[in-house]
Amino acid sequence: MLKHYTLLLFCLLTAYSFAQPSQNVRGRVMDSETFSPITGAKVIVNTRDTTKVYGAVTDDNGSFFIPDVPIGKHQLSVTIFGYDDKTLTIDVNSGKETVLEIPITESYVSQSEEVIVTARKSGEVINELALISARQFSVEETDRYPGSRSDPARMASNFAGVQGADDSRNDIIVRGNSPLGVVWRVEGIDIPNPSHFAISGSTGGPVSILNNKILGNSDFFMSAFPAEYGNSTAAVFDLKLRNGNNQNHEFTGQFGFLGTELLAEGPMSKSGNSSYLVMGRYSTLSLFKSMGIQIGTDAVPTYGDGAFKFNWRLKNGANLSLFGIGGKSKIEILISEQTEYTTELYGEGDRDQYFGTAMAVSGLNYKQSISEKTYLSTTLAYSYEEQKSKHNYLLRHLDTLDKGTENETYRIVVDSIFQMMGYKYQHHKVSHHLAITHKFNTRHLIKAGLNTDLYYVVQRDSALPLVTDSIFEKRWDYEGAYILIQPFVQWKWRATEKMDVTAGLHAQYFSLSNSFSGIEPRLGWRWRIKNNQSVFAGAGMHSQTQPLYTYTYHRYDTNGDKIYHNKHMDFSKSIHTGIGYDIAIGKSWNIKTEAYYQHLYSLPVSIQPSYYSLINMGAGFQRFFPDSLKNTGTGTNYGLELTLQKFFDKSFFVLVTASLYDSKYKGSDGIIRNTSYNGNYVFNVLSGKEFKLGVKQSISLGLKATYAGGQRYGYVDVAETEKYHELIFLSDGFNTRRFRNYFRLDVKINWKYNAKKTTHEIGLDLVNVLNTKNLLSLAYAPNLSDPTVEPIAEKRQLGFLPLFYYKIDFRFSKK
Incomplete structure (x- = not known):
């Protein structure tokens, strides 16, 4: 009997396998x-x-x-x-x-x-009002990029004019600007930093909370963006959440080093007028530790995230959706447990660190075509973000084992541990977006609206100054509410069959600092000449608030009253200009070049003459402590970009990008210096090929090479560094030195098998396959074996990192 069942099962599987x-x-x-x-x-x-x-x-x-x-x-x-x-x-x-x-x-x-x-032509942006410095973010296209880890920010770093800050984080530097200038947007509202382990005020982190499985094609803007986008001087990532399947139930499961994921979607009614999409992910990075693979930290980070979207198609062409994105993470870096002496410890080498973050956003979006000519979209959302940390200082000494012998080694002994710092930031925000689009005819369109954000923040922080051994000092003790309002209007004119013009006005007001941007004009122009060629140009004025916690950093006067040195900081401001040319060759090839110039002004710099400017902040895991700033700093970014792209229309894709640029700034001492993000050049080469193995199977191979100018840095002030136990640079020669140039080669291999109603996929992403030892930064690291040595250690980028995953997609018919 068992043989008969076995034979029957074999026949069924054979028929299933060979079905078309x-x-x-x-x-x-x-x-x-x-x-x-x-x-x-x-x-x-x-x-x-x-x-x-x-x-x-x-x-x-x-x-x-x-x-x-x-x-x-x-x-x-x-x-x-x-x-x-x-x-x-x-x-x-x-x-x-x-x-x-x-x-x-x-x-x-x-x-x-x-x-x-x-x-x-392929690759045109979704937003019809964007005529310059914009790229379509195609999920299907960018998911093939090696080394991207399904992270939207890392995918975007392959675009011309964009680069990543380092291997361990997904901060993106756009045309020499600080990552602080990047805004993330979903359904018309600005969302908190969508990254795990995100330092307050930053826009990136080690692992993205966003998952490309829930995204539709989106837009990425780098300069002179349309008037509906504000509070940014660098870039806007306008993300679109896709709807779930409204006809059949479908499921996706994925297991890999970076997480275990489950996704479900399908109809919520027999009519097909509603759908759900729900997904969740939990980290599996502990596998690295068990296999002895280094992931850039001496501790294993833990994180989880999820997303959902419920969509209802209503009467009279209306649509209602409920969406949400969120994640939580924590890590404990326990230097006290490291008894083996090394000069390359992760984090600060003199303390235990406990760090955790959380982020969530949820909202309702309503859309309706009021008529064939008028369209309304409005979103009401609530978002929350939290960062908390605690540092315990270690008093240690070295024991020498087998002293005087050939086996002489060192062992770290911890004498005592005491808390030296702790903070917790909580930011609540209620956001409302309203936009009405009206098309008068095929030549004239106008879009107007209002973005409103109501904040409520709680910021607590205290530290024990090791210099004076005094009592804990409160650096943040603030609780309050304020509002950011951004009205806009945008007009599009199709002047001729071949020429489009856009013009818009944007303004913003921030109540905490009582800042008003004034009316900011935006202008775009594109002329489509013969043979699929276009020339385009644009300009715009833009303003941006500072990281929220920088406004409320305070000191106490002799009467014990708080003094907020920076509560009245104004916006950072920027004027963008650009001109470019592109040509579509055949159905899938495109060449694009663009030149730009950006003038930044009203940048916060220190009141006392120094090199300090917020233009250099925003990447990495460190907060910054601005004391007594003024908006008198300036900066300039200018450069030339080239993109050669073959879209993946048949069996292969090619993307070659080159960026030559210069990024300078002036601090309060009046000296013009390189910004910390002035690498001067970035080159990316990506290519991929899909090989069919019969009707059902395929193998895809991808290759990516990146070559970029080294990071800028200065000379260390050893005396001040020893005094405050943190790395402090001299003003003289700041950012005149640089690390050696950055190079990385990534390889991606995918195997896909299509059964009748199931798709199996196995992928291997080999990050930094040559194990290139790129430098990341300098860190404060006192040398216990020789206190006379400079307390500096070089942090290296990630080495060779093999990432694998297995994914399965399958569906059930509603019948």
Whole structure:
């Protein structure tokens, strides 16, 4: 009997394995400016099977459904009279339906009402008001980049003009600007730093809370962005959360070194008018420790995160969604447990550190096409972020073992431990976004709205000054509420068939410092000349608040009253200008070059003459303690960028980016210096190839090489460093020295197998495959064996880091 069952099971598995897999392709076609549904659009999937037509026509809701499309990579085209043709590459897998949101642009109509139809090229941004310094963030495209770890920030660091700060963090430096200038946005609202282990005020961290499995295609802006975006002088990452499948239940499971993930999505009603998407992840980095693989710390970080989106399609073209993103993390770096002497300890080498963070955002978004010409979007959200830390100082000495012999070694002995510092920051925020878009005709469109953020913060911090051995000193003891208001209006004019112009106004007011930006103009221009070529230019004024905790750092006067030195800091301000040229070659190749100049002013610098400026802050794990700042600092960034890209439309992709730039600033001492992020050049080469192994299997290989200028630094003030037990640089020669140039080679290998309703994928991401010893920074590290040696140690970037994962996608029909 057992033999019969075994034979039957073998036959079933054999039939299942050799079945021809296919999948449904469906979605919605809409106007790219008003988001109203497009009825009657013809959607065709071009496959190798020329005997059968895979196509559909959109219904009254703009929806289409194409069943049983063969798995693989295909070209999908959308055509309808009065709109530009659109073509995009889709990757059809058996484990998940291919569900698309396709915006198309209304064709230019001349005075004689003749419709001119042109094809839209790959990679164009979603926001139609962005004409310069913008990149589309394609999840399917960027997920193939080696070394990116499915992290949106690390993926974006491959764009021209963008680079990462270091291997262990995902801070992104845009055109020489501090990472402090980057704003993360979801559904129209600015969200807290979406990273685990995020230092207060920063915009990056070691591990992203965001997961690309919940994202749709998004936009990344680097300069002179449209008027709807504010409170940034560097870049805006405008993220889109995708909806769950509203027809079938689908599941994704993934196991890897960076986390164990589960995702579920599907319909919430039989009508298909609602959907859910829920996912969660928990860290599995403890595997590294058990296998003896170094991950850049002497402690194992613990973290977990999740996200959800519930979506309801309402009557009269309205849509309501409830979304949320959040994560929590902690790490304990216990130097006291390290008895073996080494000069390369992670963290500060004289203390135990306990650090934890949390971040959450949840909101309701309502969208409605009020008419074919008018579209409304509004979001109400609540967000929370928390950072807390405790440092315990160690008094230690060295014991010599087997003294006087060939086996002489050293052992660290801890004499006593006492707390030297502790802090906890909690930031609550209620945000509201309102935007109304109205298209007067095919040539004129206007978008206006208001962004409002109401903050409530609690900031506590105290430290024991080791210099004086006095009692604990409170550095932050603040609790209060304030508001940030940002109105905007933007106009788009299609001046001719080939020329677009955008103009906008933005303003912002911040009640804590009573700062008003004034009216900030934004301008963009693009001229599409013959043979798929374009020239473009733009300019804009931008303002940004400082990290919240920098306003409330205080001292006490002789009467015991708090003195807030920086509560009235003004905005940092910037003027962006740029000009560029691009050309589309064939269906998938594109060349783009852009030159830019940015003038920064009203930067916070120290009142006492020195090199200090907030322009150099924002990357790494250290807070900064600004005392008595004024907004008189300036800076300049200028450079030239080149991008050569072949989009992944068939079996391979290529991305080559080059950035040449210079980044300077002036502190309160009037000396012009290099900023800490002035690497002068960055070169990236990425390429990938997919090899088909029959109908169901494929192997993908990817390669990435990065070469960049070394990080800037200065000369250490040894006396002050020893006095305060932290690294302090001299003003003379600050940022005149630099580490050797940075180089890293990454390799990515993926195997994919499509069964009938299941897709299996195994990936191996080999980060820094050559184990290049790049330098990261200098750290305070007293030498216990020889106190006369400078208390400085070199921190190195991550070495060779192999990351693997196994992912499975499968679905159940609602039937």
